[in-house]
Amino acid sequence: MTAGLPEPARFRAFGPRHLDEIARRYALPEDIRETVRRVSLVLPFRVNEYVLTQLIDWDRVPEDPLFQLTFPQRGMLAGADEDQLAKLSADPADKLLLREAVREIRGRLNPHPSGQQQLNVPSRDGVQLPGLQHKYRETVLYFPGQGQTCHAYCTYCFRWAQFIGDADLRFAAPDPGGLIDYLAGHPEVHDVLVTGGDPMVMSTERLRSHLEPLLDVASVRTIRIGTKSVAYWPQRFVTDPDADDVLRLFERIVASGRQLAVMAHFSHPRELATDLARRAVARIRATGAVVYCQAPLIAHVNDDAQAWSELWQAELAVGAVPYYLFVERDTGPYDYFKVPLARAVEIFTAAYRTLPGLARTVRGPVMSATPGKVVVDGVEETPEGAYFRLRMLQARDPALVGRPFRARYSATAAWLDELEPDPATPADLAAALRGTAPAGATPPPAGGPRAAHRTERKAI
Numbered sequence: 001m002t003a004g005l006p007e008p009a010r011f012r013a014f015g016p017r018h019l020d021e022i023a024r025r026y027a028l029p030e031d032i033r034e035t036v037r038r039v040s041l042v043l044p045f046r047v048n049e050y051v052l053t054q055l056i057d058w059d060r061v062p063e064d065p066l067f068q069l070t071f072p073q074r075g076m077l078a079g080a081d082e083d084q085l086a087k088l089s090a091d092p093a094d095k096l097l098l099r100e101a102v103r104e105i106r107g108r109l110n111p112h113p114s115g116q117q118q119l120n121v122p123s124r125d126g127v128q129l130p131g132l133q134h135k136y137r138e139t140v141l142y143f144p145g146q147g148q149t150c151h152a153y154c155t156y157c158f159r160w161a162q163f164i165g166d167a168d169l170r171f172a173a174p175d176p177g178g179l180i181d182y183l184a185g186h187p188e189v190h191d192v193l194v195t196g197g198d199p200m201v202m203s204t205e206r207l208r209s210h211l212e213p214l215l216d217v218a219s220v221r222t223i224r225i226g227t228k229s230v231a232y233w234p235q236r237f238v239t240d241p242d243a244d245d246v247l248r249l250f251e252r253i254v255a256s257g258r259q260l261a262v263m264a265h266f267s268h269p270r271e272l273a274t275d276l277a278r279r280a281v282a283r284i285r286a287t288g289a290v291v292y293c294q295a296p297l298i299a300h301v302n303d304d305a306q307a308w309s310e311l312w313q314a315e316l317a318v319g320a321v322p323y324y325l326f327v328e329r330d331t332g333p334y335d336y337f338k339v340p341l342a343r344a345v346e347i348f349t350a351a352y353r354t355l356p357g358l359a360r361t362v363r364g365p366v367m368s369a370t371p372g373k374v375v376v377d378g379v380e381e382t383p384e385g386a387y388f389r390l391r392m393l394q395a396r397d398p399a400l401v402g403r404p405f406r407a408r409y410s411a412t413a414a415w416l417d418e419l420e421p422d423p424a425t426p427a428d429l430a431a432a433l434r435g436t437a438p439a440g441a442t443p444p445p446a447g448g449p450r451a452a453h454r455t456e457r458k459a460i
Contacts, residue, residue: 008239011151014047016040022047026058038085039072041098042105043332044163046153047071050233054274065268065307068300070152076333081105111161111169113331115370119396121171122182129182131173136372137398139191142179144210145172148197151233154267156298156337158329162197176213183217193224193263200229200236204245211249215256223253224261230291231264231271234280247287254288264320267295268302269310272318281318294324297344297365298337305350312351316359325364327376330415338414341365341388345376363393369416371432372396379409387422397432405429 014022016037023033036045047070055066062073074082081101088098112118120133120141133141148162148170161169173179183189192214199207214220229236237243253260262284266272272281281291293315297303302311312322325348328337339347344365352360367374372395380387386409392400403426407419421433 008241009049009235011233011235011240012049013151014049014052016045022052026052026061028061032062034086035074035082036072038082038089039074039076041085041089041102042077042081042109043072043155044153044157044160045072046150046163048152048233050235050276051152054276055232055270063300065301066270069154069156069267069298072155073300073336076155076336077105106161106164106166109160110331110334113158113329114368116171117169119370124182124185129173129178131171132179132182133171134182134186134189135396136394137188139193140179140183140186140189141193141195142176142210143171143173143196144176144194144199144202144207145174146206147194147199147202147210148172149201150196150198151201151229151236154228154265155333156296156301156328158296158331159197160332176210180213180217183214183220187219190219190221191224192220192222193226195226198227198229199225200227200233200246204242204249207246208249211253215253215258220258222259222261224263226263226265228265230262230277230280230284231266234274234276237280237283238276243283247283250284250287250289260287260289262289262291263323264291264293265295266293266311266315267298269307269314272311272314278318281320285319291318291320292323293320294326296326296328296337297339297347298328299339300337303339303343303347305347305354308347308351309354312355312359312362316356322355322359322362324366325362327365327367327415329368340410340412340414341376341419342379342409342411342413345379345388349378366393367416370435371416372400374416377404380406385409388419390419392429395432397428400429400432403429405433 019033019037022028051066051070056070057064057066061067084101085098088094088101116133120135121128122132122134123129131143131145153160153163162171179192194210199210211223214223235243237247250260264281271277284291295302302308308325315322327341327344328334328339348364352362363375365376371392373393375391375393377389377391380389387406388409389404389406391404392402395401405425406422408422410419413419416433421430425433
């Protein structure tokens with residue numbers, strides 16, 4: 001163990017079957033415990049000792065932001081659904097009916113938003129490749145099968161469907177063979193994002209088996225690792241038995257000439273307030289990796305400018321790069337967590353104004369929608385009324401990247417498909433927003449990352 005580091009702690013996960021134990025330890029009221037129990041029949045629930053003891057302020061439960069972030073809450077499901085779950089779960093004879101009710105409720109929660117499953121999965125010889133997504137020309141997402149869980153689950157997570165045990169909803173690759181073959185045929189891809197779940201739940205030996213083959217692919221210049229581990233289990237980089245081994249793996253990737261980017265998810269400034277979290281970031285950066293930080297704006301957790309100002313300045317202080325403020329995706333308990341775009345612009349702008357120049361790398365509010373990443377640059381007043389100024393930061397069609405457009409201002413709209421684009425929007429951009437091809441356009445090949453996309457909720 002490296003000198004000066006704290007004693008190792010053994011990772012232990014707590015799930016629905018540990019609710020009684022948690023309730024005893026923290027005097028959790030019975031009504032809250034039962035709400036968590038019911039809602040977790042539908043949405044995944046998992047915490048660990050670090051989250052329980054270092055992050056949640058139990059004197060402020062249930063309003064505490066970190067409790068809201070990790071424990072299912074009343075209001076995340078429709079009241080009628082909660083009542084049905086309470087009734088069916090009370091009688092063992094209703095077990096099959098309960099299972100069917102859970103399946104039906106999950107199906108209404110839009111488990112794969114923005115065309116992930118229908119549009120992003122590449123294929124070879126007409127067969128879809130498991131555990132891959134290819135939405136943008138230069139970037140492929142890779143979901144190693146052994147990394148499709150997390151040290152703790154965020155209640156807002158747009159990938160909640162990965163964790164409920166339904167193979168039909170899960171992205172998972174058994175090994176990197178399919179990825180390597182796919183990259184050989186797609187030299188335009190120079191960026192691989194290893195994601196999940198959380199790849200950092202894997203042992204270093206397992207993680208190495210997925211990452212090192214990428215070092216033999218000359219076209220891959222950047223390897224990204226999407227992870228919440230620095231917030232939820234920083235011991236992974238500090239005191240875990242193979243913490244030093246994983247840092248040596250990072251050093252090897254950097255030494256190969258690749259950029260290694262750790263995409264750290266911090267949702268609240270308290271997650272960076274512990275000594276362990278700051279040590280974890282320092283140790284990662286010492287390998288030559290760059291730490292980028294991103295999270296969505298979510299009601300009940302971080303929907304105020306002060307929280308974001310403190311978070312971005314804390315990230316800068318530890319040498320990380322504030323990167324994205326996302327808009328909460330339209331999936332799972334979306335109605336509980338959504339923040340109207342008008343309010344999101346106000347929060348982002350107020351927080352951004354407080355930042356020193358080096359922290360103004362952050363971009364937002366950004367929607368990862370079906371046509372691509374759309375940023376709301378602000379609101380403009382015109383003689384014809386108010387408009388949102390929007391821009392395509394990233395797009396399925398590379399020709400749309402960077403293109404500005406505008407949409408009628410709405411005080412209540414919280415997602416792209418709730419906006420009314422200006423009729424003057426160029427035809428190709430308007431078609432992408434509608435999920436159709438412009439007149440006379442040649443349709444892209446089926447199954448590829450630029451396949452004509454369909455909206456999963458109402459069309460714009």
